[in-house]
Amino acid sequence: MSSTQLERSTCALLRSGGYKLTPQRRAVLRVLCDSECHVTPAQLHAAVQRERDDVGLVTVYRTLQLLSSLDAVCEISMDGRQPTYLLRRPREHHHHLVCSGCGRVVDFTSEDIERLAQRLADETGFNIEGHILEMRGRCPACQSSAPSRSQGQGRATNR
Numbered sequence: 001m002s003s004t005q006l007e008r009s010t011c012a013l014l015r016s017g018g019y020k021l022t023p024q025r026r027a028v029l030r031v032l033c034d035s036e037c038h039v040t041p042a043q044l045h046a047a048v049q050r051e052r053d054d055v056g057l058v059t060v061y062r063t064l065q066l067l068s069s070l071d072a073v074c075e076i077s078m079d080g081r082q083p084t085y086l087l088r089r090p091r092e093h094h095h096h097l098v099c100s101g102c103g104r105v106v107d108f109t110s111e112d113i114e115r116l117a118q119r120l121a122d123e124t125g126f127n128i129e130g131h132i133l134e135m136r137g138r139c140p141a142c143q144s145s146a147p148s149r150s151q152g153q154g155r156a157t158n159r
């Protein structure tokens with residue numbers, strides 16, 4: 001699905017939910033549609049600002065919240081970090097690799113995992129309606145930078 005189609009279908013989703021598509025919201029949407037990996041609201045805001053300087057961070061947050069309530073974005077929250085967002089491409093079910101060093105998120109799909117779910121359903125008689133898989137570790141960039149084992153270990157559970 002191209003980003004234009006994606007934008008169109010997401011706009012339709014918002015409209016059918018009775019939400020107004022302000023030019024500012026549209027700008028946020030457009031940037032989200034172009035983005036292929038998970039972004040933080042701040043990154044999104046910076047990108048949107050290149051298109052329109054009248055879009056505030058609050059609008060970015062509100063739009064994300066809205067999309068999230070419609071289940072149109074996939075949201076990942078890491079301990080003590082800003083959540084990151086990616087538009088859910090229809091039918092494109094995926095999983096995540098999350099770097100505990102820098103918080104980078106990589107999406108991946110896997111036939112093996114989908115087959116495993118099917119096999120489990122067959123074996124247990126469960127009607128499996130969905131699953132979430134998140135792999136945690138360190139991305140190549142973080143592995144090659146100085147080892148900072150102590151960093152990020154003091155897990156703040158303040159949320």
Ligand SMILES: [Zn+2]
Nearest residue numbers: 074086094107
């Ligand atoms: Zn994702």
Ligand SMILES: [Zn+2]
Nearest residue numbers: 099102139142
């Ligand atoms: Zn990293």
Ligand SMILES: [Zn+2]
Nearest residue numbers: 093094113114
């Ligand atoms: Zn899956």
